[in-house]
Amino acid sequence: MTVLADHFQARWERPPSGTWFAPGRVNLIGEHTDYNDGFVLPFALDKRTLVAAAPASGRTRVVSRNEPGDAEFDTSTVAPGDVPGWAAYVAGVAWALREAGHPVPDADLLVESDVPVGAGLSSSAALECAVAVALTDLAGITLDRTAIAKITRRAENEFVGAPTGGMDQMAAMHGKADMLVFLDTRDDLIERVPFRLARYGLALLVIDTQAPHAHAGGQYGERRADCAAAAEALGVPALRDATVADLDRISDPRIRRRARHVVTEDDRVRQVVDLLSGGVDPRAIGPVLDASHASMRDDFEITVPHVDVAAACARSAGAHGARMTGGGFGGCVIALCDDGDVAGVTTAVEKAYAERGWTAPVAFTAVPSAGAARLE
Known part of the structure; x- marks a missing residue:
């Protein structure tokens, strides 16, 4: 098990179903072009957000080892404005999945990250994408990487209220070692560049x-x-x-x-x-x-x-x-x-x-x- 899984076990007295991750990103070049249907060239970092998760018998419970403010909500009813602070990004993913026709069961989630917050390295997208791959795996939902990126972008835009483009989530989902992600944001087509x-x-x-x-x-x-x-x-x-x-x-x-x-x-x-x-x-x-x-x-x-x-x-x-x-x-x-x-x-x-x-x-x-x- 991962160290985070051990912490999950200690908190909830049962092991998680698994541990998932998503990376932060650095944009090599292409700033403020994504919401203008333009081109960007990011890559995924080796700094990342981890989520240990397991199905819950009651409401979804979200805890961070980095940030204060635990949260609880029902994935079947949560709506924008219900969850404040950093946990809004987690709740937003559950909401956006449901809005896209992919309802997910409630879960216990323990989060840990070494992506610096507030540094422009997309700590929010790393959290969203890590939660999304965890929840979809737990629910047995099969979505391609671009679909998950679009759902998590909607979570950030409409649930959290941050008017970001889609680059961050696409980089977190499509990153590859020694490769840049050249993204045409008009049609979400990617090409990897050495x-x-x-x-x-x-x-x-x-x-x-x-x-x-x-x-x-x-x-x-x-x-x-x-x-x-x-x-x-x-x-x-x-x-x-x-x-x-x-x-x-x-x-x-x-x-x-x-x-x-x-x-x-x-x-x-x-x-x-x-x-x-x-x-x-x-x-x-x-x-x-x-x-x-x-x-x-x-x-x-x-x-x-x-x-x-x-x-x-x-x-x-x-x-x-x-x-x-x-x-x-x-x-x-x-x-x-x-x-x-x-x-x-x-x-x-x-x-x-x-x-x-x-x-x-x-x-x-x-x-x-x-x-x-x-x-x-």
């Missing part, structure tokens, strides 16, 4: 800036509304259908900047896919990562000083390219480094933070890993 960093003496450093962000509304929602306004001004279904040449037809300068980021970011995603699919040294994507960060900073205006400083310091210390990853307003920076430069880049960012009196960042290297599955 990203074998070790072969080239490279590492992808993830720097958690410790500047937390929030997605459920606020400026994330405002950016999404700006993108909708841009598409309407151009008369296109979504910004994925626009070109740079179209942008001069948008009269509002703020809306035009927002659209320019999305249109050029889609182009950058495809450029990275073409480079990596062609077997080039991954160092070649460094300037594209830098351009993405500049676009998020200047046109989409979603960076904050913590991430701008981290990205600039990483480049100055030898990184081939660096950019913010995630929805913005905090979170993480990724830096493509030679193996031998990881320590130096980390130290440079730590020093810059100390000079400013900021909380020290937390850095780790990330490798593309497997998507959601049952452990035992």
